[in-house]
Amino acid sequence: MGEAASTTTPRERYRQQVRSEIKQRAWEQITAAGTSALSLNGIARLMGLSGTGLYRYFTSRDELLTELVHDAYQSLVGTLRTAAAQGKGDLAGLGQALRMWALDDPQRYFLVYGPPVPGYRSPADVAALAGEIMDIFTDACADVPDARASTPETPLEDGPGQSVGRAETASAQRLAISLRTRLHGVLSLELSGHFAGMECDPALLYQAEIDLLASH
Amino acid sequence: MGEAASTTTPRERYRQQVRSEIKQRAWEQITAAGTSALSLNGIARLMGLSGTGLYRYFTSRDELLTELVHDAYQSLVGTLRTAAAQGKGDLAGLGQALRMWALDDPQRYFLVYGPPVPGYRSPADVAALAGEIMDIFTDACADVPDARASTPETPLEDGPGQSVGRAETASAQRLAISLRTRLHGVLSLELSGHFAGMECDPALLYQAEIDLLASH
DNA sequence: TGTACATCAGTGAACGCGCGTTCACTGATGTAC
DNA sequence: TGTACATCAGTGAACGCGCGTTCACTGATGTAC
Numbered sequence: 001m002g003e004a005a006s007t008t009t010p011r012e013r014y015r016q017q018v019r020s021e022i023k024q025r026a027w028e029q030i031t032a033a034g035t036s037a038l039s040l041n042g043i044a045r046l047m048g049l050s051g052t053g054l055y056r057y058f059t060s061r062d063e064l065l066t067e068l069v070h071d072a073y074q075s076l077v078g079t080l081r082t083a084a085a086q087g088k089g090d091l092a093g094l095g096q097a098l099r100m101w102a103l104d105d106p107q108r109y110f111l112v113y114g115p116p117v118p119g120y121r122s123p124a125d126v127a128a129l130a131g132e133i134m135d136i137f138t139d140a141c142a143d144v145p146d147a148r149a150s151t152p153e154t155p156l157e158d159g160p161g162q163s164v165g166r167a168e169t170a171s172a173q174r175l176a177i178s179l180r181t182r183l184h185g186v187l188s189l190e191l192s193g194h195f196a197g198m199e200c201d202p203a204l205l206y207q208a209e210i211d212l213l214a215s216h
Numbered sequence: 217m218g219e220a221a222s223t224t225t226p227r228e229r230y231r232q233q234v235r236s237e238i239k240q241r242a243w244e245q246i247t248a249a250g251t252s253a254l255s256l257n258g259i260a261r262l263m264g265l266s267g268t269g270l271y272r273y274f275t276s277r278d279e280l281l282t283e284l285v286h287d288a289y290q291s292l293v294g295t296l297r298t299a300a301a302q303g304k305g306d307l308a309g310l311g312q313a314l315r316m317w318a319l320d321d322p323q324r325y326f327l328v329y330g331p332p333v334p335g336y337r338s339p340a341d342v343a344a345l346a347g348e349i350m351d352i353f354t355d356a357c358a359d360v361p362d363a364r365a366s367t368p369e370t371p372l373e374d375g376p377g378q379s380v381g382r383a384e385t386a387s388a389q390r391l392a393i394s395l396r397t398r399l400h401g402v403l404s405l406e407l408s409g410h411f412a413g414m415e416c417d418p419a420l421l422y423q424a425e426i427d428l429l430a431s432h
Numbered sequence: 433t434g435t436a437c438a439t440c441a442g443t444g445a446a447c448g449c450g451c452g453t454t455c456a457c458t459g460a461t462g463t464a465c
Numbered sequence: 466t467g468t469a470c471a472t473c474a475g476t477g478a479a480c481g482c483g484c485g486t487t488c489a490c491t492g493a494t495g496t497a498c
Contacts, residue, residue: 009495010494010495011439011440011441011494011495014441015440015441018441033334033335034331034334036252036334037334039483039484039485040484040485040486041483041484041485042483042484049442049443050442050443050444051484051485051486052442052443052444052486052487052488053441053442053443055485055486055487056440056441056442057441060485060486061484061485061486106331107331110331113405113408113410114330114331114408115250115322115323115326115330115331115404115407115408116408116409118249118250118252118253119249127413130410130413131413134414177414177416177421178421178424181398181401181402181405181421182397182398182401183401184401184404184405185397185398185399185400185401185402185404186397186401188331188400188401188404189329189397189400191331192329192330192331192332193332194329194346197343197346197347198350198393200393205393205394205397208394225462226461226462227461227462227472227473227474230474231473231474234474255450255451255452256451256452256453257450257451257452258450258451265475265476266475266476266477267451267452267453268453268454268455268475268476268477269474269475269476271452271453271454272473272474272475273474276452276453277451277452277453
C-alpha cells in the first residue's frame with residue numbers, strides 16, 4: 001500500500017513472471033530429454049495455455065533457446081563468482097563449484113560445453129560470458145605454485161597481441177585452458193555415463209586433476 | 217560364371233547391399249545434423265523409395281540406430297587395431313589414430329562418447345566393444361616408462377577382484393583411463409568448436425597430453 | 433469519480449509439414465517338380 | 466525345358482501424432498480527460 005512504488009508496472013511484473021515460468025518449464029523439458037525436446041506447444045500445455053499464447057513472450061522457439069543458453073552461461077559465471085567471493089576462489093574451490101554446477105543439471109552443462117545444437121547459432125554475447133569464465137580460472141591459475149611441469153607447455157597461438165593484459169598472464173592462460181579441458185574430460189564422460197562400466201570413481205579422477213596443479 | 221559360388225544367394229547379397237546403402241544415408245543425415253535428424257522417411261526419400269519400404273530392412277528406427285552405434289564402436293576398434301598392426305600401437309600412434317577417427321566424423325565420435333541419445337538404451341555388446349577400446353589403450357600404457365608421476369594416482373575402486381588379469385595391469389589401467397579422459401576433453405571441446413575463440417591450437421594441446429606419458 | 437479509448441494477454445481455427453508405423457496389395461524373383 | 470507355387474522387395478493409402486507459426490478475434494486491464 002504505502003510502499004514506494006517500484007519502477008516496474010504491475011503488468012511488467014506479471015509479464016516477467018510468466019516469462020520466467022516459461023523458461024522454468026523449458027528447463028524441465030531440456031533436463032528430461034535434451035534440447036531437442038524443447039517445444040513451445042509442450043510448454044504451453046504444461047502451463048494450461050494455448051500454444052499460440054507463448055508468442056506474446058517469445059517471438060520464436062529460437063529466441064527462447066537463445067535466452068536459455070544465455071542464462072546457462074550467466075548461471076555458471078554467477079556460481080564461480082559466488083565461490084570466489086566466499087573465499088573459494090582457488091583452483092580447488094572453483095573446480096568443486098564447477099563440478100557441483102554440472103552435476104546439478106547435466107543438460108545445462110552440455111548446453112554450454114556440449115556438442116553444438118544442430119540448427120542453432122549462438123549470439124555474440126555468450127562468447128563474452130565464455131571469456132569471463134576462462135578469466136576466472138586464469139586468475140586462479142596465477143596463484144599456482146611452480147608445479148607447472150605437470151602440465152603441457154602448449155604455446156598459445158601468437159595473434160597480434162590481442163588482449164594480453166599482463167605479461168605473466170600467458171602462462172596462467174595456458175594452465176587454465178589445460179585444466180579446464182581436463183576437467184571437462186572428466187565431467188563430460190561422467191555426465192554421459194561413460195564411467196559406469198569402469199571401476200573408477202570420477203570424483204577422485206576429477207580431484208586428482210585439480211590436485212596436480214593446486215597445492216591442496 | 218565358372219567361379220566357386222559363395223555361400224550367399226544373390227538375393228541375400230542384394231539385401232546386404234541395400235541395407236548398407238540405408239546405413240550410409242543414415243550416416244549422412246547424422247553427420248549433417250546429429251542423431252535427431254535420423255529419419256526413416258528421409259532416408260527413403262534420398263533413395264527414391266517409399267518410406268514403408270525400409271521396414272523390409274529394419275524393423276524400426278531404433279533398430280537402425282542401434283546398428284549404427286554398434287558400427288561406430290566397431291569402426292573405432294578396427295581403426296585402433298589397424299594402427300597397432302602397423303607398428304603404431306604405442307600411445308602416440310593410438311592417440312593420433314583416435315584423433316583422426318574423431319575428426320573424420322565428429323557426430324560419429326559423439327555417438328560413442330557424447331551425451332546419451334535421449335530415448336535410447338544401448339545394448340549389451342557395445343559395452344564389450346567399449347571395453348576392447350580401453351584394453352587397447354591399457355596395453356599401450358603397460359609400455360610406459362616411469363613418467364607416472366605426471367598422472368593422477370587415482371585408486372581404482374576395489375571390486376571383488378574381477379577381471380584383474382596381470383598384477384601390473386592395475387597401474388596401466390589407471391594410466392589408460394586418465395589419458396583417455398584427457399584426450400576426450402581436448403577432442404570433445406575441439407569438435408564442439410569451443411576452442412574457436414581462444415588462441416589455442418587443440419592439436420598441440422592434444423599432442424602435449426600424449427607426450428606427458430609417451431616418450432616421444 | 434466517471435466515461436472513452438488504447439493497450440495487451442490469451443484464444444481458437446487453420447496451414448503445412450514431417451514423423452514412425454500398420455496394413456492389404458502388386459509384381460518380380462527364385463524354387464520344386 | 467516348362468509349369469505351379471512360394472518367397473519377398475517394394476507400393477500406396479491411411480492413422481495419429483506433434484511441431485512451429487499466422488491470423489483475426491475477445492475480453493480484461495490500464496490510461497487520459
